[in-house]
Amino acid sequence: MTVGYEAYLDADPVIITAALTGGVHGKEANPNLPETPEEIGRAAGEVEAAGASVVHLHARKPNGERSFQTERFQEIDDAVRRHTDDIIIQHSTGGTGAPDDVRHQPLRTDPPPEMASLDMGPLNRYDHLTSENTRALVDSLHAEMIDRGIKPELEVFNDGHMNEVEGLLDRRDLADPVYATLIFGPGTLTPPTPGNFLNAIDNLPDGALFNTLGFGRHQLPFATMGLLFGGHVRVGLEDNVYYERGELAESNARLVERVVRLADELGRPVASTTEAREILGLEEL
């Protein structure tokens, strides 16, 4: 795999990740957002049919509130597997305000997820709260991921976190290819401008692959830039509850279908789950 505009010209396949539910907002923001294991499982089946090869999952209680329990992730994974053929399961290990030991629980399902997120540093929430994501936590999560054969998805909230990626590479042995999600949006995130997007790509470690995540109304334009510059793409109701200005998205699948159409128009084939595993090196873990 190449990275950058050459990868676009080479028509490398694009991996589409669907972030189905998240852990921040819920049905109060969009009633179509799946919260229960069965709803999440059905949504996974729909996005797989639409072209996604990875689902990014958080767990919730029946009333939508956050859960980090292994058992709840297990229920969700079981539902996802009932509704899908071969989709790659990626668990979130994010958890603002949750103790470090709780953050490990999503890694302990049977079987473990093939992938899990690894937040690369601090992120402010609301006015008085920070998700700290200390280096010690990053290292301990990474160690457990390696023990369980889980591929880390490095979540880069801003440019400073690119230094944290380099630091992680210095401290620990990461399997190739390094896979980083570049995140653009408000607050602590990288300001969503094309210049910052190009700068982030330039700052990637050699050989790293990138996934593109734009929050809210930036989801569609940043997905398009990701396609054009050889990246992979994440969409879904976790990151954006609207289909267009003032119109709530009907489903995660609608957001995936749109980016599949864009990829088709731009000449980037959409990766199958088999191709995604090969690109990400999942079979070698």
Added chain:
Amino acid sequence: MACPYLEYRKADGARSFDHERAYCAAAETFVQPMRADICNDRYDLDHGQHCEIFQTHSEGE
């Protein structure tokens, strides 16, 4: 102890849900699930320290 402004409701004037959800009586709206953990003082969270809505409304009383 949970925030005194926290209620659990299935509906407000505009929306209804299958399960009772966290509702902030100070802001008069359903709150995000992540904020509900602050309202409930779960994990390492504390509404007095981490919620600007509580702080604003408690100052005004």
